[in-house]
Amino acid sequence: MNIAVFSVTENGRKLSLRVGGLLEAEHKVSRYCFHKHTDDNSAVFWNMGSMVGRLFERSDAFVFVCACGIAVRAVAPYLGTKADDPAVIVMDDCGKFVIPVLSGHIGGANRLAEVIAERLGSQAVITTATDVGGRFSPDSFAAANGLIITDLKAAKEIAAEVLDDEKIGFCSDYRHGGLPSELTEFGVCRTGICVSRDTGKKPFPVTLNLVPRNIVLGIGCKKGTSAEAVRKAVSEALEQHNIDIGTVSEAATIDIKKDEAGLCEFCGSMGIKLNTYTAEELMAVSGDFESSGFVLETTGADNVCERSAVLCSGGKLIMKKTASDGVTVAAAEKPVYLDFEKEITL
Incomplete structure (x- = not known):
């Protein structure tokens, strides 16, 4: 992943240096520090929003070591869709909490927050309902298995049905294992998931077609x-x-x-x-x-x-x-x- 780490304060700069060191073996990490608190291994910015705009299209994730409001205002003008936006994570400059705020499942923000928190000895604050309840998430399943989500509205409806304890249908042209209790391959279901290269297959009234990128x-x-x-x-x-x-x-x-x-x-x-x-x-x-x-x-x-x-x-x-x-x-x-x-x- 191409990860951009932003910091504003001196404590934030020190923490961004630690975060970069913890991730750089597996990812390409670039650090950006406010001009009053910088070092030789970081780029300098005066206006965070402008710098984020220059990096937005080519970054897979942003980690902001600052107040949540500052981070949200910086990325807001550039946001597109849930399927395309990069992961956005916010950390306090004492390093106590790591909070994914955008693209938790598809963009991998939840997982990245957990990795950072584990390595820092911090607390990842996950707020997505399926994760909090330990329930099946179509977004996470698709992202983990390299599947393309063709209909975000259907994905959202299925996630809601999971939280309401409704059974979700499942059919696939491919071998699979570990089917969770929320899904069934038998019976009649209103909503369901179909994994196939043929997006015209609609076995359920509300069908989420997932397509392998293979x-x-x-x-x-x-x-x-x-x-x-x-x-x-x-x-x-x-x-x-x-x-x-x-x-x-x-x-x-x-x-x-x-x-x-x-x-x-x-x-x-x-x-x-x-x-x-x-x-x-x-x-x-x-x-x-x-x-x-x-x-x-x-x-x-x-x-x-x-x-x-x-x-x-x-x-x-x-x-x-x-x-x-x-x-x-x-x-x-x-x-x-x-x-x-x-x-x-x-």
């Missing part, structure tokens, strides 16, 4: 191919096969393309990792792949996109090679196992 793209391209050409080829191929681009989690190609500027730029803009493999590794993958003598002669592998997608995913090919303007695209689906006891990873 598609791996295999991409091959000519030298000098632009990022826009890659983007166009990918978009057209996925649309043709009715695959939501939002479900893509990774991309893969042959190692000789690891520094291909257009491909790297495309993956960076998508926020996905580009995995690369040698020709020998690709040729060792078993399966029914389209073979090209020209590609074999030039790269050492007879098919880059299909083989790399399958190898990276560890699953099955769901979209065979599609070619457009010097770009080849294939897609494979990573196996999914839904674990209801899994915690959000930061």
